[in-house]
Amino acid sequence: MSHHLGEKPRGQEVEVREPSHLESRHVPVVEIPLDFEDPHRAALEDNPEKAETLTWRTLLAVLSLSFSYVCPISCGFVLITGILEQVGTDLGDTENITWIVGGWSIASSVSFSIAGSLSDIFGRRYTIVSGEILAMVGSIVACTAKTTLTLAAGSTVIGFGCGIIFVSYAGIQELVPNKWRGLLGLTECAMTIPWAAAGTLIATTLNANTAQGWRWCYYIGLIYGVLSMIGTLVFYWPPERPQYDFQKSRWQEIKEIDYIGFLLYTGGLTIFLIGLTWAGTAGHAWKSATVIAPIVVGILTLAACFVYDFTLAKQPFFPLHLFRQVREFTVLLVVVFVAGAVFYSFAGLLPQGSLYMYTNDPIQIGIIALPNGIAQVLFGGLATIAMGHVGHLKLQVIIMLIIQTVFVAAYSGVVPYNRAGWMTFQFFAQGAFALITLLCYVIAGLNVPLKHLGLASGLIGTFRSGGGSVGNAVFNTILTGVKNEQIPKRIAAVAVAHNMSSDALALLIPATIENAVGVPGAFKTVPGITPAIEQAAAIAFKEAYAYAFKRVFWASIPFGVLAIGCAVLIKDPSQYLTNHTAIHMTKGSSKAQPTVTHTEEKHA
Structure with a gap:
């Protein structure tokens, strides 16, 4: 298709007749973006x-949408995962902290x-606001929790709200020129600064020094x-119907949501x-x-979910096309x-490693x-803003995946005695995740x-977070199974070497x-204890955890290799990083908007 110099291509104009049962007598003409x-x-x-x-x-x-992630991610996930063991200890249950x-x-x-389907029906604005409300409700449940399971329930509500809020990733990309789509990095700045x-320093300080x-x-x-919810309501006004489908009412579209696929x-x-979470724990071989x-x-x-969606569903949860x-x-x-499996699971595991192996x-x-x-x-x-x-x-x-894979595996070479290496490798292994995600x-x-x-955008979030769920279960299961085997065996060897009785070993x-977690006078109840035994037992405990963590780090390598192989197949769209802007807001913009013109229609 060619255009005269200076002529701006327009979207397709489609005449849409509203259903006859409605009282309106208008025929809207909708200009649909290219x-x-x-x-x-x-x-x-x-x-x-x-x-x-x-x-x-x-x-x-954009800033309001960016700060909407602080509640469900920065506070509801990053801060709390840095002190999971401490939270579980405070609530008297460390067995179920994995479910947080x-x-x-x-x-x-x-x-x-x-959320992607809902935003197509109700528009991005109110979908995002509903997610913000859910995240706040979950935070209220969590901050008033008296048990670990109640806290996990609150965390679940926060997570559900977070997934809905992520619709704004699509919303931000629509509003800015293609070559500025790295402004998604503002969401990361809001979440990270x-x-x-x-995060771990803030969380541990709050936990230790506030009432x-x-x-x-x-x-x-x-x-x-x-x-952030106030900012979203005041400043964010995208098109009300992103699908530009005026033939169906919103109620019709709600009824067509793939509830079966959702439940499956x-x-x-x-x-x-x-x-996966039960595997290797007490009573669950x-x-x-x-x-x-x-x-x-x-x-x-x-x-069954994928089979149903690929064959029978009218509006599939996972569309084959x-x-x-x-x-x-x-x-x-x-x-x-894969990136989510590594990042989300290690967000909780690395602070535990620091606690049990270093300080x-x-x-x-x-x-x-x-x-x-x-x-x-x-x-x-x-880095994202400059992409x-x-x-x-x-x-x-590809480069970021290689960095993530190599440095996660490299953790195994520095535990449990090289603290500087443990800190340095976290910079590369965990840092790569944010850029990988936003690039995708x-x-x-x-x-x-x-x-x-x-x-x-919703499916990318689904698979990223689904990877986090699987990684969290797999890596925690490996860690729990190995350390539960190694700790008694290694401490028993210490007891035998120092001629301690079976009662003392117990x-x-x-x-x-x-x-290991800093309880004062922890060894006082052990008969025949000496400083040498205390030191030997502490070293045995640290090395048992290091042994278990090494198995976790090595288990991440096949995941990384798979992701790198898939990244090689990506069709690079860099040539489309142009000055083109997809849509404009319907309020507060001087630019031409997609228009809907109404002409009167008389019924025969």
């Missing part, structure tokens, strides 16, 4: 010499995709939740993760029916699944995590038609564990 069907053509043909200057309202809308992370990950994985940059302790993580989240996916993932049955049932249920865009989209799902001083644990947080700012914020100018999006993904969102946004952007094991 991106709706062909984002590649739109990026090249509607490419002005200079990118549009963003209005203050647009910038404030697992519940959040499962819920966000489920809500990501359904100072929360991820010093309400860890509950302040959720109080702070509530404050940000209220402010939710049930299958939850049952599968229950089996890997070969037991309580482990095998839920894993098998979960896998079959997930398979989108999955057929293998190089443009589907391989991105594998990449974010029980909460401030020192926070200091150890500082390189991790600083990397989140640099990789996820500053459009750097280009070579596919190459950036931008690549999808440039390759996927606008009519599927909300759904595509007391030495729990005393060593209490000493």
Whole structure:
């Protein structure tokens, strides 16, 4: 298609007749953006010499959307995962702390995709606001929790709200020129400064030095939740119907949501993760029916979800036509699944490693995590904003995945005695995740038609968070199984070497564990204890944990290799990082908007 010099391509104009049962007598003429069907053509043909200057309202809308992640992610996930052991100890239950992370990950994985469908019906604005409300409700449940399971329930609600809020990733990309889509990095800046940059330090300090302790993580989240929701309501005004479908009422579209696929996916993932989480724990051996049955049932249920969606569903949760865009989209799902599996699981595991292998001083644990947080700012914020100018999006993904894979494996070479190496490797291993994720969102946004952007962004979030759920279950199961075997064996060897009785050994094991977390006088109850035995038991405990962590680090390598292989297949859309802007807000913009013109119609 060619255009005269200076002529700006327009979207397709479609006359749409409203259903006759409505009282309205209008025939709207809707101008649909070129991106709706062909984002590649739109990026090249509607490419002005200079990118549009963003209005203050647009910038404030982007900032409000960015800060909406502080409540569900920075406070509801990052801060709390840095002190999981301490929280579990305070509530008297460390066995179920895995579900604080697992519940959040499962819920966000489920809500990501359904949010994409809801935003197509109700528009991005009110969908995001509903997510912000849910995140605040979950924070209220969490900050008032008296048990670990109640806290996990609150975390689950927060995660569900988080998945809905992630619709704004599509919303931000729509509002800015293609080459500025790295402004998604502002969301990472909001989430990381100072929360991820010093998250563990902030969390441990709050827990140790305030009357309400860890509950302040959720109080702070509530404050940000209220402010970001107000900003969203005041400044963010995208088109009300992103699908531009005026033939159907919203109620008709709600009825067509794939509830069966939603239930199959939710049930299958939850049952599968229950089996993985139980595996290797007390009373649940890997070969037991309580482990095998839920894993098998979960896998079959997930398979049924995809079969149903690919064959029978009218508005599928996982649409086959989108999955057929293998190089443009589907391989991105594998990449974010692996990146999420590594990042989300290690967000909770690394502070535990610092506690059990290096120090029980909460401030020192926070200091150890500082390189991790600083990397989140640099990789996820500053580097992301510059991604459009750097280009070579596919190459950036490959490099970041290699960095993540290599440095996670490299942890095994520095535990349990090289603290400097443990800190340094966190900078690279954890920092790469933010840039990997946002690169995948931008690549999808440039390759996927606008009519599927909300759904595509939701699926990326679903697989990223689903990967976090699976990784959390797999890596925690490996860690728990190995350390439960190694700790008694190694401490028993200490007892035998010092001629201790079996009764003394029975007391030495729990005393060593209490000493590791900083309980004063933990060894006093052990008969015949000496400083030499205390030191030997502490070393045995540390080395048992190091042995278990090494197995976890090595287990991450196949995941990384798989992701790198998929990244090589990505169709690089860097040529579409142009000055093109997909849509404009319906309020506060001087630019031409997609218009709906009404003409009177008389019935015969």
